[in-house]
Amino acid sequence: MNEISLTINGQQAKGKAGDTVLEVCQANGIDVPTLCHLDGLSDIGACRMCVVEIEKERRPVPACTYPAREGLVVRTDSEKLEKYRRQILELIFTEHNHFCMFCEASGDCELQNLAYRYQMDNVRYPYTFPALSVDAISNHLVIDHNRCILCGRCVRACSEVAASHTLSFSQRGWKTLVSADLEQPLGESSCRLCGACVQACPTGAIFSKFSLYKGRREDCQQVSTVCPLCGVGCELNVLVRDNNLVKIEAPGLNGARSALCRMGRFGLLEPTPPRITSPLIRGSQGELEACSLAEAAEVIAKRLAKTKGSLSGMVSSRIPEETLSLFHRFMTEAANSDSLDTLDGELYRTISAGIRQFWNQGTGLDIEPPIEDIATADCIMVVGADPETTNPVVGTLISKAVSQNKARLLVINSSRDVFPLRSDLWLKPKAGSQGTLLNGLAKILLDKGLATPQKASSRFRESLQQCQIDNVSLATDIEREKLELAAEIYGEAKRAFIIYGEDLLSTKDASVVATILNLAAITGNREEDRLRAISLKPGANSRGAWQLGLARGIKQDRPKALYLLLGDEPESEALLSWLRGVNFLIVQASYYSPAVFMADVVLPSPIWAEREGKYVDMDGRAREMK
Missing domain, CATH: 3.40.228.10 (Dimethylsulfoxide Reductase, domain 2)
Known part of the structure; x- marks a missing residue:
């Protein structure tokens, strides 16, 4: 790839042929303010915050769309440019209703950060105070047009990252708004709730209802992990504050796996069935009763003694490799059984x-x-x-x-x-x-x-x-x-x-x-x-489970005894129908579900966000969940 040399602020800077001036600046550690630019999205030069002076150009040009070339002489920090940027910020603030003290994004807002950077303690232009709506019909997302700066990042993320093409600009001029489909409410549109628009938004114009006012980014611990909800195994950045989940994001918006799905981004934040917090055994009245782990183990031992080692095992492919290995050892060594399978083993x-x-x-x-x-x-x-x-x-x-x-x-x-x-x-x-x-x-x-x-x-x-x-x-x-x-x-x-x-x-x-x-x-x-x-593999560790030899298949049509390690995976109707013929059923699960209420013994299980371990995704790559 051809290397080019530019002069930026009097210093030599190296770049690659095909780069924009902004990309060369970023590669050389030269800070240029932006609002509409975001790595992974195409550049449109909408906000004009990145304007720079180019020798022999009559007026400042946006660095994000101006192609860099050999010998170019660029200025990014002149007094004239700083005045332009301050003026642009003032105009942005007057166009819509930006009240930082009430905004969910306060402290994480790029517009607010630039206002502090340019010491914008007053505005020289009259505020328009337009009457703008808030679209809160969706169960997951809110669009507050009052906070929108029309940077277009959400629109580009929707088309370029998610390939949904749900969001676009409607109307024209000072009436322009970001709208879903033909100006439908977001909750009634073709939105697939991937959340790319939320992650792309530089202000509080589009936000998640589940993360509302839970904490600023600087107050959160960020954990890099892997989503186990399907075989793709998307990379996640999980923001946690005081051991509580705040939000889930993709590591970035560039790359083939930059788009998340609804379950990956919002699944843990959505309402769930009640958690199983202690072992349960079937009581004399036929109801499940809480007990100690020792009592549950005693019931299991007695019932398995009567079945004379005919225990079969079935396990979810969402479980990490370390737990799968223990399950395999328990079944083959302790239970002396080779009748074991994964939920997707067939x-x-x-x-x-x-x-x-x-x-x-x-x-x-x-x-x-x-x-x-x-x-x-x-x-x-x-x-x-x-x-x-x-x-x-x-x-x-x-x-x-x-x-x-x-x-x-x-x-x-x-x-x-x-x-x-x-x-x-x-x-x-x-x-x-x-x-x-x-x-x-x-x-x-x-x-x-x-x-x-x-x-x-x-x-x-x-x-x-x-x-x-x-x-x-x-x-x-x-x-x-x-x-x-x-x-x-x-x-x-x-x-x-x-x-x-x-x-x-x-x-x-x-x-x-x-x-x-x-x-x-x-x-x-x-x-x-x-x-x-x-x-297509259903579970994040389908290949890992198969490679461990767990997909051998259940030996009987209806086993006398079955240990079902379900974890947080929901059971299918076919599985429930099959379980009805099992004489003694042990279910280890995270949530109460129909399979749990069919069990003779219930054991608690962590959800995926509480686990650590290794996974093998559908491409065969080893991944680590933290």
Whole structure:
């Protein structure tokens, strides 16, 4: 990358070709005030606080949008510039109603900090005192237009980081406001509650109801950790004051994982069921009664003695590796049982079997690429998955690829189009016919010369010889023209991705996974040993649990005794139905839930924010929770 040299405030400064003047200043430790600039967002030069003087330019220019070039002579701190900046601040304060003594952001406000910096103890212009509304309909967020400085950071975060495009500017001139959709209240809009706008706001114009007046940033301890609520494993900065949670943020707004989802940012702050704070045992009247840990252990020992070592174990994949290892040791050594599974173990067994069918080499989860690569795709096929629900940040990466990289989006789902506003084509096959559909797409790709058959497994090539597209159309209830269009879109792409998930894997058909991998292989969508096909993992430690050998499977359809380490993961209806056939049930959980009320013995468990330990995310990276 070409290096350039500038003269800033009489000193030589180094930068890179393509940098702005502001970026060069920041890289060389030269402070230039900003309001509308934020790392990770595009620059628009809206606030004019960063104006600088450039030799041979007639007037001051915004440093955030002015391209740096070799030999440029820049001044950032002249008396003239300081007067400009003070004047700009005064005008900003007069435009809306900024009353710092009542503002939630007081002490953390960038506008307030600049007012102190420029000793703005009076304003020379008349205040307009506009009558502006406060949008507080949302259960999570508030937009107070009185505190808005129209910097546009929230609008850019919504489109560039979250790829939601919910926030925009409405009206014009002095009436301009930040609005959701077509001036709808935020709580009734398309907002997905990722909270990127809250983190981007430099004032108190957009804030979280859960963090209101809980403390300034300087009063809080900041803990860097990992979110365990899905397989993505987003990095979090958690602000804590007096051992109470204040807010959760992303480490920054730049990077593929900079967007959080509602659960990652607000989940711990939302109302929850009552916590389980002591062991419980089923009393003589059939009610759960509080007891000591020793009493609970005694009941467990007596009941397990009667079942003669037939204890099975099931564990959440949100649990850190250290706890999973202890659970594994307890089950295999103390309980002498190999009947153990994770809540998502069936998915792993289906994925592993499919990979073995594809290349006959172990489980091979390292065949999958990192999720960051999704953002660079020019075509994405979502098969039997709902990323927006199960792994929302993956959904955001897909939306960014579509809106920013102009990627084509194909959805194969038997029930609904999971990206109704973004998909180019939705194929709705009959339930259970996804495998037939994928085989049909592969056959079309080969017939049209859009694929290389030698890159597929011999077993797969043989299976396609009997494939007839008209039969595929009949079996899936999808017109032949749609099948051919989908194959052409996928086959003509240079960097196509396939993303598949629980809806597809719940069929337990490993051959469908093998077909997906063969599709990626024959179209050249691979980099070295990694194919551009990703399976969505439900838990932050799904891969870690699977690697520890916890997904062996429960040996009986209905075990006589079961130890369910649920933690803070909510149980599914399918799990509850299955638990009804268990004779003796031990549940270790954080909150009261239907599974807890079915248990014979209940043990308390910490929530994820109270744990420390290691996780392996869906990319196979070791992560540490603190």
